[in-house]
Amino acid sequence: xxxxxxxxxxxxNVINALNTILIDxxxxxxxxxxxxxxxxxxxxxxxxxxxxxxxxxxxxxxDFIRIVRKTRPRLPIIxxxxxxxxxxxxxxxxxxVYYWTFKPxxxxxxxxxxxxxxxxxxxxxx
Numbered sequence: 001x002x003x004x005x006x007x008x009x010x011x012x013n014v015i016n017a018l019n020t021i022l023i024d025x026x027x028x029x030x031x032x033x034x035x036x037x038x039x040x041x042x043x044x045x046x047x048x049x050x051x052x053x054x055x056x057x058x059x060x061x062x063d064f065i066r067i068v069r070k071t072r073p074r075l076p077i078i079x080x081x082x083x084x085x086x087x088x089x090x091x092x093x094x095x096x097v098y099y100w101t102f103k104p105x106x107x108x109x110x111x112x113x114x115x116x117x118x119x120x121x122x123x124x125x126x
Contacts, residue, residue: 004045006030008038008064009053014080017105018051025114035064042068047075049117054081054088055103062091069095076117080105 007018010033022029030045032038035057042050050068054061068075076098081088089100099113 004028004030004047005049005051006032006038006041006045006047007051007053008032008035008056008061009051009080010034010056011053011103014053014103014105017107018110021105021107021110025111035060039064039067042072042075047072048121049076049078049114051078051080053103054079054084054092058084058088062088065092065095065097078110078113 005022005027007015007022007029009015009018009031015031019029019031027048030041030047032041038050038052041047052061052065065077065079068077073096077096078099078101079092079097080101080103082103093100098117101109
């Protein structure tokens with residue numbers, strides 16, 4: 001499956017780990033180092049998945065996810081974080097984020113999530 005995925009992160013370890021996972025799966029990856037540029041890509045491009053590093057800037061990232069939910073309510077979102085507050089997790093999950101995981105990025109975990117998205121997408125195409 002070749003699809004566009006936005007990775008909104010500034011952590012090079014996260015970006016490198018996701019690049020390895022997603023390139024192996026034949027995805028086209030757009031890396032954005034700020035929430036502002038990521039939101040413009042979400043609005044301008046056909047995106048299949050958004051992966052967000054919450055640690056980039058927690059306050060603006062929560063607002064960023066809120067905007068994405070209003071403009072692209074069905075876009076699957078994965079949120080990564082190193083040490084989030086439980087209140088932040090609850091707020092983001094209440095916004096309809098599909099999946100939350102802790103850093104470091106675990107390839108097996110991300111692959112399972114992407115497999116689930118692909119199954120859901122195929123069912124929707126029938």
